[in-house]
Amino acid sequence: MENLRNQRREKRFLIVNYILRYKAGQAIDISWQPQPEQAGHIANIAHRSRAISSTEGRQLLVSIVYDSGYGHTARVAxxxxEGVREVEGTEAKLVAVADGAMDWNALERSDAIIFGSPTYNGLISAKLKQFFEDSTKAAWSELKWRNKIAAxxxxSGAQHGDKLNSLVSMALFAAQHGMIxxxxxxxxxxxSSTGxxxxxxxxxSWLGVMTQSNVDQAPDITPAGSDLNTAGWPRPCAGFNPPDPSFSTKEFCHETALPRYSPAWR
Structure with missing residues (x-):
């Protein structure tokens, strides 16, 4: 039981550490020293976390691994x-699974891996599923992605389309790799009536980003701007001007009731 409690403490510490790094786009200061009664396992957590979160002198790498049947999911990717690149000190790498051989070493170097897929018949695409299966030998067998951030x-074409099942599949896959x-x-x-x-x-959606594309429109028209802004949240909304000139674009996007003004961004 004590080992289980220690593992849970370690996981909580790493989750907070990674989320802070991901949101801030930089390494956090973990120079904190444990009190005498906290020495031992917690000190080891800090030591391991220091090794994991040390990004001084390099950018954080976020790989976006996705499949796209007709180009709509590629737009979301x-x-x-774009949202990732707005975070200072962070690099985004788009990886289309349909492009051929996978650079597994680049994924191992990534600080975070974000997965994306169209939803077909309530499931992720066959190509992303094949990537999942291929990762067994390349990454899972040695837990090379353990403690990396995942999202x-x-x-889909339908408003709902059973997209939750696709996100659950991704989350389970990430869990099996020991990702966060x-x-x-x-x-x-x-x-609401004003929405x-x-x-x-x-x-x-809470588990991940859900977007919808009209089946009779091309990727340059759909998904809607609100969906694309959701996919890139939080970020300054480049190319869009807030309706109130007293706000800077960054302040507007991060500090106001953004959905009320999103029609001006379409």
Whole structure:
């Protein structure tokens, strides 16, 4: 039981450490020293976390591994990458599984891996599933992705389309690799009489980003701007001007009720 409690303490410490790093885009100061009564295992956690989170002299690398059948999910992946690049000291690497041989070494060097797929028949695509299976020998057998940040996004033609099942599949895959899953920290949009489809997180997901593309429109038209802004959240909204000139773009995107103004961004 004591070992189990220690493992849980370690996991909580690492989760906080990684989330702070991911949000801030930089290494955090873990020069904190344990009190005498905390010495031992907690000190070892700090030591291991220091080794994991040491990013001085290099950028954090976030790999976005995705599949896209018709280009719509690729647009979402690009929006995610734009959001990542807005975080100082962070590099985004787009990895389309359909492009051929996988650079497993680059994924091992990544600080975070974000997975993306269209939802077909309530499931992730066959190509992303094949990537998952290929990772068994390349990464899972030695837990090479252990304690890396993981997240996910999915797109479908239907408003719901059973997309949750796709995100659950990604989260389970990440768990089997010992990764730390991060969900979507946005309240659901379009959930009141004053809401609209232009709200952020209009499909009301927490496990990951859900987007929807009209089946009769090309990727340059759909998914909607609100979905793409959700995929890139939080970030300064490059190319868009806040309706109130007293706000800077960054202040507007991060500090105001963003969904109320999103129609101006379409």
């Amino acid at each position: 690009e929006a995610v990458a 996910g996004f999915t797109n 899953w991060v969900g979507l920290d946005l309240m659901p949009g379009n959930s 609209s489809t232009d709200d952020l997180n209009r499909l009301g």
